[in-house]
Amino acid sequence: MKKLLLQNQLCFPLYALSRQVTAVYRPLLDKLELTYPQYLVMLVLWEADNKTVGELGDKLLLDSGTLTPLLKRLEQKKLITRQRNPADERQVTITLTEAGRDLQALAADIPTQLQASFQIDDQQAIQLRQQLTTLLQQLSPTNESNQ
Amino acid sequence: MKKLLLQNQLCFPLYALSRQVTAVYRPLLDKLELTYPQYLVMLVLWEADNKTVGELGDKLLLDSGTLTPLLKRLEQKKLITRQRNPADERQVTITLTEAGRDLQALAADIPTQLQASFQIDDQQAIQLRQQLTTLLQQLSPTNESNQ
DNA sequence: CACAATTGTATTGTGTGCAATATAATAAAC
DNA sequence: GTTTATTATATTGCACACAATACAATTGTG
Numbered sequence: 001m002k003k004l005l006l007q008n009q010l011c012f013p014l015y016a017l018s019r020q021v022t023a024v025y026r027p028l029l030d031k032l033e034l035t036y037p038q039y040l041v042m043l044v045l046w047e048a049d050n051k052t053v054g055e056l057g058d059k060l061l062l063d064s065g066t067l068t069p070l071l072k073r074l075e076q077k078k079l080i081t082r083q084r085n086p087a088d089e090r091q092v093t094i095t096l097t098e099a100g101r102d103l104q105a106l107a108a109d110i111p112t113q114l115q116a117s118f119q120i121d122d123q124q125a126i127q128l129r130q131q132l133t134t135l136l137q138q139l140s141p142t143n144e145s146n147q
Numbered sequence: 148m149k150k151l152l153l154q155n156q157l158c159f160p161l162y163a164l165s166r167q168v169t170a171v172y173r174p175l176l177d178k179l180e181l182t183y184p185q186y187l188v189m190l191v192l193w194e195a196d197n198k199t200v201g202e203l204g205d206k207l208l209l210d211s212g213t214l215t216p217l218l219k220r221l222e223q224k225k226l227i228t229r230q231r232n233p234a235d236e237r238q239v240t241i242t243l244t245e246a247g248r249d250l251q252a253l254a255a256d257i258p259t260q261l262q263a264s265f266q267i268d269d270q271q272a273i274q275l276r277q278q279l280t281t282l283l284q285q286l287s288p289t290n291e292s293n294q
Numbered sequence: 295c296a297c298a299a300t301t302g303t304a305t306t307g308t309g310t311g312c313a314a315t316a317t318a319a320t321a322a323a324c
Numbered sequence: 325g326t327t328t329a330t331t332a333t334a335t336t337g338c339a340c341a342c343a344a345t346a347c348a349a350t351t352g353t354g
Contacts, residue, residue, distance in 0.1 A: 004255060006190050006206065010272050011168050011261070013279035015183070016208050018165035019311075020286040021158050026312090036162070037340065043153050054302060059153065061163050064303050066341050073339080090302040090349045104151070111150035114158070119285055124278075125157050131275055132160035138266055139167040166341075173342090184310065201332060211333050213311050220309080237319050237332040 024117050028110050032103060037062070038074055039107070045080065045096050046104045052091045061140065079103060171264050175257050179250060184209070185221055186254070192227065192243050193251045199238045208287065226250060 006012055022036045029039055037060075044059050045051060051059075053067050060067075071094060074080045079100035085091040118125070153159055169183045176186055184207075191206050192198060198206075200214050207214075218241060221227045226247035232238040265272070 004190060004251070004258060005194055006187070009190075009258065010265075010276050010279075011172070012187060012207075013276055013283055014161070014165045014168055015187075017279050017283045017286070018161045019208065020283060021161060024286060025158070035339065040153070040159065040162075043151065043156075047152055052302080060159075061166065063342070065305080065343080068304055070340075088350070092303065108151060111156065117286065118157075118282060120282065128275075128278055129157045129160055131271075132157075132164050135265060135267065136160055136164045136167060139164070139171060139264065182309065199332080210312070212313075212335080215334055217310075235320070235332085239333065
């Protein structure tokens with residue numbers, strides 16, 4: 001097999017599909033005035049509030065270079081607050097505001113709306129997610145075999 | 148199932164894995180002084196030279212807002228030329244320089260090197276690629292059911 | 295305790311992605 | 325054949341991603 005062909009690469013469909021899926025999210029997230037990465041941060045906080053920047057980064061595999069400006073924008077929108085941890089002034093704790101918590105209700109049906117765009121049954125979706133998650137764990141920095 | 152949980156989303160693993168895979172490419176592409184999207188453009192041109200900006204965009208699902216500056220950078224590196232099509236002055240034809248063609252030899256073993264990072268057998272990889280490609284076609288703009 | 299190493303976040307700079315708009319060339323409509 | 329519509333690329337502006345660096349707070353070491 002000629003490996004230097006776009007059609008034979010595993011990585012291009014991954015790259016392209018990721019962007020196309022984000023594009024499907026966009027009109028839904030526009031209503032909440034959120035970008036996709038901002039939505040991911042909100043998802044994490046809705047699940048468990050009061051995370052440090054580092055904890056958010058661990059969950060989302062993003063560093064402070066990406067998160068700090070993103071979080072400042074969420075702060076400007078009054079969805080979160082950013083405050084230094086008095087017990088360890090290096091850390092910054094991210095906390096949902098009431099408006100941030102309220103937004104969860106408006107986001108509740110996004111997963112269902114999105115699912116409708118995919119002609120894929122639940123079983124197949126779960127299996128695909130499992131496969132992607134396994135690969136993700138192989139590559140993630142917490143895997144010792146990647147230093 | 149609580150759909151508003153990060154762990155239950157299909158899209159987050161897709162987003163995160165895409166970035167992690169690009170990160171695996173990075174040290175390999177650094178040697179060629181290429182970014183991942185630049186590498187994708189070169190892949191298309193190695194397969195068939197003399198593409199217009201629009202044709203590259205169709206293949207890679209990128210628009211001129213992304214491609215134009217990217218192609219200018221490849222031009223600065225003397226890997227491609229950009230010239231208006233005399234038969235239709237609106238189009239810009241992208242052509243590999245000799246240096247651009249020569250670079251293919253240096254890129255030849257990237258797919259193999261990359262594969263080693265994935266603990267996934269060929270059969271599984273092909274099936275996963277098929278699944279991603281199918282989803283991609285469902286979402287791509289050429290699919291009528293998406294307008 | 296002093297002081298070096300580490301940790302957590304922020305900043306800077308570069309390169310995408312993408313929406314919105316601009317512009318020039320071609321095609322279509324009349 | 326002029327006018328209008330469409331097409332192909334470019335430009336602008338904003339928001340990621342991420343490498344590299346900076347900096348302050350904390351921890352480890354003697």
